[in-house]
Amino acid sequence: MRTLDRYIFRQLILPIGGAVAALTAIALLSQSLTQFDLVVERGQSAWVFIKITLLSMPQLAGLIFPIALFVGTLVALTRMQGEHEFTAAYASGMSLMRVAYPILRIGIYLTLISLMVNLFIQPLTNRAMRQELFDVKNDLLSSLVKEGDFATSPTGLTIYVQRIDQNGLLRQLFIRTDEADGRDRTFAAREGRIVKVDGSSVLVMRNGSNQQLTEKGVIEHQTWDQASFDITSYFASDDYLQFKEGDRYMHELLFPINYAYEKSIRGKYVAEANARLANPLYNIAFVLLAIVSVLGGRFSRNGYAQRIGVAAIIALTIRIFGVVVETASASAWVLNLLQYIVPMIPIFVCLHLIRKHDGTTGRVHQATRRDRTVLQPL
Template sequence: MTLIDRYLFRQIGFPVLGAVAALTAVAMLSQSLNNLEVIVERGQSAWTLTKITLLATPQLVGVILPIGIFVGALLGLNRLHTEQEIVVCYAGGLSRWRVINPAVRLAVLAALLALVISLFLQPWAARQMRQELFSIRHDAASTLVREGEFVQASDDLTVYVARVDQNGLLRDVYIHLDEPGGATVYDAAEGRITERDGRPVLLMNNGSQQEFSGSGVLNFLAFDQYVLDLGPHVQTDEPLNFKDSDRWLHELIFPNLDIPFERHNRLTTLAEGHARIAAPLYSIAFMLLALNAVLGGGFSRRGYGRRIAWHAAGAAVVRITGFGVLAACSTNGWLNILQYAVPIGTIIWASRALFRQKIQRYIPLASDRNELVPALT
């Protein structure tokens, strides 16, 4: 790239990066608030919440990237145009394509990045997040323990814990266990849920065991340490199911039709697969809309608020239409062609509108070098 190309690329690229970063931060904050129950109700650490939020980021970026490109490009281009730097480029003999070339390159790079995220990073991160949430939901500690509450873990097991320390130590543990031969009650000053041989166990310290048999005999046992196997009470047969957003592209386009669930949701997974491929095109479409909003008309010292507002509304309509088409494709596979037609049609329209506008150049009069007159080329 030439010096002027690099300059324009930086002037547009930095606002785009800032807009994408700001919108992503807001989306991550919203995501973390939605997952706050992981800490409050499940007793997980702040690191678990951070990990889940970070794993959800690639999917958020895929949705936010076109919007960030549109907003950032508008900021950069509007400043260049209002400060007449674009006019200077035209007066220096640059064609319209030379002026918008850095912005188009930036959009193409963003589209390639979005494609990589959509095809590789998003499904990997989504799978990791789904596995993390699945393990949290079926974690013995989060399933059995709620501070200050009696928890009916199963038909025969009731657990009460007065307090849970930050390090996971349980204080004042009470357990009621119904067994075929009678009922058993455990109480301990402290305990901790851990694993032994791959099975969850409750390690209790400084407590006692009261066993009441069916014949009316009460057996009492004091212990310094006791290990209670929790495996039979927290086991679940629920399988880990991945959503469409968690799957790789080949799993979406070519599902296993021998599985009834896959066969029943064939059109839904196919629509998601085409959406993964078509979504990066919105980055180019939104960049061209931003270019057309600022450069698609004559120069104005009063700004381009009305033109920008119309194009912003058009961008919103285009993206909402894309989401609507995605929903419609879940019932009709032939509509998947519209997932490509919407962004490509926007690219064609914005390009034609952008290059249809004539460039206004300025040349000095021979009689007065300080006076400028416009000449349409």
């Protein structure tokens, strides 16, 4: 029996792995398109773009794994059924439940992986992604400086840059500060770069000059090879990094800090916590739907397109309904129980159909053996 389990397991690994890889590639493409403005509009590097795209992937694992498991299992089972491999297993006395055991085991493995991702990896990567997006939003270079445009901050700093290189180097820049005493300063430099020094943003300029009007009304002009200008105060921001419910660990969702804001959205926290525990169950539900659609009925030489189509519609309906229930649970706590019931219903129904099929198959085998016994004396 172990040899057959390993054989079925090997036959399923490649189609399921291929489905996971294909869906992951599609999800990466989708996420990259949504984050493409980081490079186009905010002038971020390709590494920041790739990093944010990859960090957003774990939260999609709950959608990718069940679908990949369903598609990969259907491909493998259809091929094996068409080659009469399961017919030989039934003839040797194996039941459908025994044949389905190694297939179901793969679904259990992916369920445990999804659970680990939801509980630990997703909040970890989401926090890192949120930090990256926060840094991009508050990046002085991307928030204000635009190539070929004069931009003015709310504090009165005007800056012009002719060109911005991919490495963040500013070419041909001009700066004017609006001083309270009316003695404005202007800076002109061939190149410059914004760097962090002890938490402050400092503009380091090279090959330039500055002008300032003195108290006597005389313009003071200086030239230099390198000069530094602290621009932190001109870009003061009251924004702060705030983690959403998808960025929090389970203990933070179930036992939030007693702030008025968090108490007001406690329903979202509870719904998110239950969703992380319930969503992995869709892996088992979808793999059982694939088993029943191919092996849960009579052998058909014309294929199983109709049964597979019905199973696909059922899987899609269940998953959409699960998303609706998850969203509604944020406003009604009692609906959180439905998050577990929705995937459990197809699990119990499929297990019942498998046992029913085993009972029918067993009676057929017993009748066949009786007929053989009666015919033997003849």
